Amino acid sequence: MLSAVERKIEQFIADLNDKEISGLYAQLPHGKRLRAKLILKIAGNSLLVVKTAAIVEMIHAASLLHDDVIDDAYTRRAKPSLNALYGNKTAIMLGDILYSKGFLELNNISPDVAKMISNAVVELSLGELKDVSLSQTFNLDKEVYLEMIYQKTASLMEASAGAAALLAGKSKEAYMTYGRNLGIAFQMIDDLLDITADAATLGKPALHDFEEGKTTLPYIYLYEVLDREEKEKLRSMHAKNLSEKEQLWIKMKMREHQVIQKSYEEAKVLIVEAIALMNDRGEDALSSIAMQMIERDF
Ligand code: FPP
Ligand code: MG
Numbered sequence: 001m002l003s004a005v006e007r008k009i010e011q012f013i014a015d016l017n018d019k020e021i022s023g024l025y026a027q028l029p030h031g032k033r034l035r036a037k038l039i040l041k042i043a044g045n046s047l048l049v050v051k052t053a054a055i056v057e058m059i060h061a062a063s064l065l066h067d068d069v070i071d072d073a074y075t076r077r078a079k080p081s082l083n084a085l086y087g088n089k090t091a092i093m094l095g096d097i098l099y100s101k102g103f104l105e106l107n108n109i110s111p112d113v114a115k116m117i118s119n120a121v122v123e124l125s126l127g128e129l130k131d132v133s134l135s136q137t138f139n140l141d142k143e144v145y146l147e148m149i150y151q152k153t154a155s156l157m158e159a160s161a162g163a164a165a166l167l168a169g170k171s172k173e174a175y176m177t178y179g180r181n182l183g184i185a186f187q188m189i190d191d192l193l194d195i196t197a198d199a200a201t202l203g204k205p206a207l208h209d210f211e212e213g214k215t216t217l218p219y220i221y222l223y224e225v226l227d228r229e230e231k232e233k234l235r236s237m238h239a240k241n242l243s244e245k246e247q248l249w250i251k252m253k254m255r256e257h258q259v260i261q262k263s264y265e266e267a268k269v270l271i272v273e274a275i276a277l278m279n280d281r282g283e284d285a286l287s288s289i290a291m292q293m294i295e296r297d298f
Helices: 002-015 019-026 034-043 047-070 082-086 088-106 110-132 141-170 172-196 216-224 229-238 244-256 259-280 284-294
Strands: none
Touching: 002 034, 002 047, 002 088, 019 216, 034 047, 034 141, 034 172, 034 216, 034 284, 047 082, 047 088, 047 110, 047 141, 047 172, 082 088, 082 229, 110 141, 110 216, 141 172, 141 216, 172 216, 172 244, 172 259, 172 284, 216 244, 216 259, 229 244, 244 259
């Protein structure tokens, strides 16, 4: 049960015995708790499992606090981000506290779970750094993009599923593939939404990624099919604030060449593979989590 995870996180925070931290944590939106959901669906509701799910969500929350500072993002889940409310220093330190407490608690799980999760956090940090470096270039290499989103987003989902399998005494490979596929598809879809959703739905300005220098999959595909002049035009808009006219041009070209559809189909292949793996194991709840990810319009 997800509420048990919420209570466990609150208890971990209360252990710190610091009113300011409790007050700040209370203001963080919880999000979908997707990683915790995967862990519980794979491994059940024992105390060790709930603790593992709570630790993973604290680490994930920490990474988003840092990410919003890095991305200069002033909204998170349609609400002002913590850095917008209290400044970068507070957001960074709350992130540090959440992930160090998470690591402290990880010592009480098991060495193999601790190793799996810590290894993923190294990957996720390397992935975030790669995201930042890539945004300073006009990356057109799809493999580089895929590797970066694997590290930045999928590694922790892969490790969450793998750790849960270890706790449940299940063979971890299929669950790790499931988590990895879900993570990569999730990030691909998140990147598509930056283009297709309007600013109000998204809770952040549309095309923010490209303005920040990020060339996600649809941009990579679009560049491949544009003519020479259009390629130059797209390049000239990279990593700059876009006028409404420029935004409309990008969206029009993306529609013309159906690159959103093409990217979405690619995310779908990963989800379909993840669903098949779970269907083979009779893991219906895990299949439907994957299914929900692609049941939306673009
Ligand atoms: C969101 O990406 C970012 C991540 C999933 C990973 C961020 C990782 C770090 C900041 C490394 C530091 C780690 C710890 C534990 C403190 P995004 O910007 O594409 O997604 P968004 O649209 O949700 O902002
Ligand atoms: Mg971000």
